[in-house]
Amino acid sequence: MLQPGTSASPKATRREWIGLAVIALPCLVYSMDLTVLNLAVPHLALDLAPSAAELLWIIDIYGFLLAGALIVMGTLGDRIGRRRLLLIGAAAFALASTLAAFANSAATLIAARALLGIAGATLAPSTLSLIRNMFLDDRERTFAIGVWIACFSAGAAIGPLIGGAVLSHFWWGAVFLLGVPVMVLLLVLGPFLLPEYRDEDAGRMDILSAVLSVIAVLAVIYGVKRIAEDGVSLENFVPILIGLAVGVKFVRRQQHLAEPLIDLSLFRDPAISTALTVNMLALFSAMGIFLFISQYLQLVIGMGPFEAGLWTAPSGIAFVVGSLGTPFVVRFIRPVDVVVGGLLLAAAGFVLMTRMDPAAPLPVLVPAIVMFCLGLSPVGTLTTDLVMRVAPPERAGGVSAISETSFELGAALGIAVLGSIVAALYRLAMADVVLDLPADALGAARRTLDGAVVAAGRLPPSVGEPLLAAAHGAFAHALSVAAMVCAGVTAFAAGLAALMLRRVGYKGDR
DSSP: OOOOOOTTSOOOOHHHHHHHHHHHHHHHHHHHHHHTTGGGHHHHHHHHOOOHHHHHHHHHHHHHHHHHHHHHHHHHHHHHOHHHHHHHHHHHHHHHHHHHHTOOSHHHHHHHHHHHHHHHTTHHHHHHHHHHHHOOSHHHHHHHHHHHHHHHHHHHHHHHHHHHHHHTTSOGGGGGGGGHHHHHHHHHHHHHHSOOOOOTTOOOOOHHHHHHHHHHHHHHHHHHHHHHHHOSOHHHHHHHHHHHHHHHHHHHHHHHOSSOSSOGGGGGSHHHHHHHHHHHHHHHHHHHHHHHHHHIIIIISOOOHHHHHHHHHHHHHHHHHHHHHHHHHTTTSOHHHHHHHHHHHHHHHHHHHTTOBTTBOHHHHHHHHHHHHHHHHHHHHHHHHHHHHHSOGGGHHHHHHHHHHHHHHHHHHHHHHHHHHHHHHHHHHHTTOOOOOOHHHHHHHHHOHHHHHHHHHTSOHHHHHHHHHHHHHHHHHHHHHHHHHHHHHHHHHHHHHHHHHHHTTOOTTO
C-alpha cells in the first residue's frame, strides 16, 4: 500500500528550483518541435520541392525516432549518468536544429529531423528522472512534475502560434532555430545546477535488447499512423504485427537477462500498470481529437492556420493551469479523486462537443476544449508522480522513459483509431452524395475533406458549393462521433482509476 509522504524529507533549495527552470525549458522545445513544423510545410515544400514520400518523412521522422529511442535513452541515462546524457542530448539537439534550419535538400532535412528525434529522446526521461533525484519531498516533487507536464502541454499548444509569428518575418528554417538558445543555456548552466546520478550497480547495456525495443516501437507506431492516413488494410497491419512479434521477442529476452534493459517486474506493480494505462487512455483522447479540431477550424469554418491556433490556444492555458494547480488541489482532495473527477470532466467536455451548432460552432467548441483539457491536465501530473514514487531510484531513468513512451503510444493510437473512425464515417456519408461532377473530382471529394475542398475550389459555384456543404456536414458528423468515442474512453479510464488506484491506496500527501 502506498503511504502518504512524510515531512521528514529534505526540502529543495534555491539551486533545485532554478535547476527545475533550466530543465523545464528544453521540455517546452521538445514538444514544440512536434507541432511547430506544421505551418512551415508549405514554405519548405516550395523551396526544397520534396516528393510526396519525402514530405511525409520530413513531418513524421522526428516523432518516429523520438518514440522509438525513449526506452533506450532512459536506461542509458541510468548507466552513464542522467545529467551527462541530458547535456549530450542538448548539444546534439542544437546542432541538428541548425542543420535543419539551413538544409538545402529534402534528404538533408530528413536526416536532420531524424537526429533531432534521437536527441529529443534524451530530454524527457533525463529531465523527469533528475526531478526524481532533485525533489525528495513528495509535495515539492508533485509540483515539479506538474511544471514538467505543463511545459510539454504548453509547447505543443504554442508551437503553431510561434511558428506562424516566425514565418511572417523569416524563412521557414527559422522555426528550427527557436530551440538553439534554450539548449545553449542548458549546456552552460546544467553542470552547475543539476546533480549527477547513475546506477553504480548497473551492468552493461544489452545492445540486442536496445535494437529490439526500437524496432518494436517504430513498427507499431508506423503501422498505426499508416492506418490513420490510408484506412484499415492488411498491408497497413503488417508493420503492427511485425512490431508486436519483435516486442514479444524483446519481453522474452528481458526475462532471461541478468541485467535486462527494462525490469519487467515493475509492471507487476498495480500502481505502475494502472497509472500507465490511465495515462495512455487520456492521451488517446486528447491528441486524437485535436488533429480533427484543427481540420474542422481550417477546412470547415475556413480559418487560416494562425487564426486556428489562436482559437485552440485556450487548450494550452487550461493544461498549464490544471498541471500547476494540481499539487495545491491534492492537499484538500485525494489524488485518486482528482484523477477520477478530471477524467469525468473531460468526458463531459467531449459530450458537449457533440452539441456544436454548424452555424455557430465556436461558442460550444471552445468551452468543450477548455473542459476536457482542464480535466485531463491533472491526470498526466498525478499518474507520472505515482509512477516515479513507486519506482526504485536507481531505475528512475528507465521508468520515466516508459512513462513518456505511454504518452507517445497513447497519442499515436488516438490519432490512428479516431482517424480511422472519422475517415470511415466521412467516406460512408459522402458515398450517398449524388452530384453531376467529373469522376476524379467526386472520387477525391469522397476520400477526404481536403480533397473535397480542393475539388470544390476548381468547380463552378453551382456544383462546388453543394459539394462543399455535403463534405462539411459529413466531417462534422464524423467529428461528433469521434468526440463521443473520446467521452467513452475517458469515462472508462475514470472507472479504472477509481477501482485500481483506490485499491493500491494512492493517498498522496494530505
